[in-house]
Amino acid sequence: MAESIALSSDEIREVTGYKLSKKQIDALILMDIPFKIRPDGTPFVARAIIMPQQQIPAAANEPKAHLNDF
Numbered sequence: 001m002a003e004s005i006a007l008s009s010d011e012i013r014e015v016t017g018y019k020l021s022k023k024q025i026d027a028l029i030l031m032d033i034p035f036k037i038r039p040d041g042t043p044f045v046a047r048a049i050i051m052p053q054q055q056i057p058a059a060a061n062e063p064k065a066h067l068n069d070f
Contacts (some may be wrong), residue, residue, distance in 0.1 A: 007045045015050065 013019055016027035021042045028035045028043055033050070035043045 003047060005047055007047055007050060009042070011044060011050075012045055015045070 004019065005038075007015065012024055015033070016024040016031075018024045018027055025035070025037070025043050033045060035045045038044050
């Protein structure tokens with residue numbers, strides 16, 4: 001199952017420490033975490049904002065450049 005692009009309401013509660021949307025929004029502002037407000041008034045936080053980006057390893061078969069290859 002693929003992860004959602006947004007943090008769940010439980011995850012936002014964990015990050016902010018608050019249950020109420022208004023308090024969550026205030027906490028997100030204080031923590032400088034970018035978010036959008038959904039039509040229902042709850043905050044939307046993109047998972048990519050919170051979760052560290054995984055490093056993509058270089059391709060193993062990619063040719064390596066050498067200084068003496070000229």
